[in-house]
Amino acid sequence: MAQKQIAIFASGSGSNAENLINYFRQSKMADVGLILSNKISAYVLMRAKNLSIPSIVVSNSNLKNQPESILDVLAQFNIDYIVLAGFLRKIPKELIKAYPNKIINIHPALLPKFGGKGMYGANVHKAVKQANQTQSGISIHLVNQAYDEGQIIFQAKTNLTTTDTAKTIEKKVRALEIKHFPIQVENYIKQHNNLT
């Protein structure tokens, strides 16, 4: 089977993107062929440059109003799967239609709790702290048109104590992201293509 091509969409620092790129460099299954960001100042673009991965910036208005132009770019790069790694905009329905069950997101909490609009980055961990949760974790899920509501394909948990702060919760959750995200994306692509 030809290697599947992954595009990573990211709006921020891109530590997950970098981890995915490095992981898939060793994988026969798939490779990261493109980084897309909606933010020209996002550090993920610097990481892409340093790792020699092509990148594009798409404005929020293009994302919303000209999804066809994004589909064209994805086609040019032969993209099979889209992985969202800290991408803070809604995915247009045209992309969801063109990539059915082929868009994967990571959410830094145990969905269905602490998901939905406004629940991103530090907000999530602050909400978890405020709700006195004894556990948090990561949810890797398929993307449909509602925020954070697509089918969950993997979750991992971490225990919290009363001394945890939003910052330490974030640290624990990030460790889970780095450990599990690339492997779970690879497993999903394998299963999705009926490979063993």
Ligand code: GRF
């Ligand atoms: C991660 O916590 C991810 O789960 C979330 O946004 C953060 C992105 O961090 N949705 P980075 O850009 O990968 O460093």
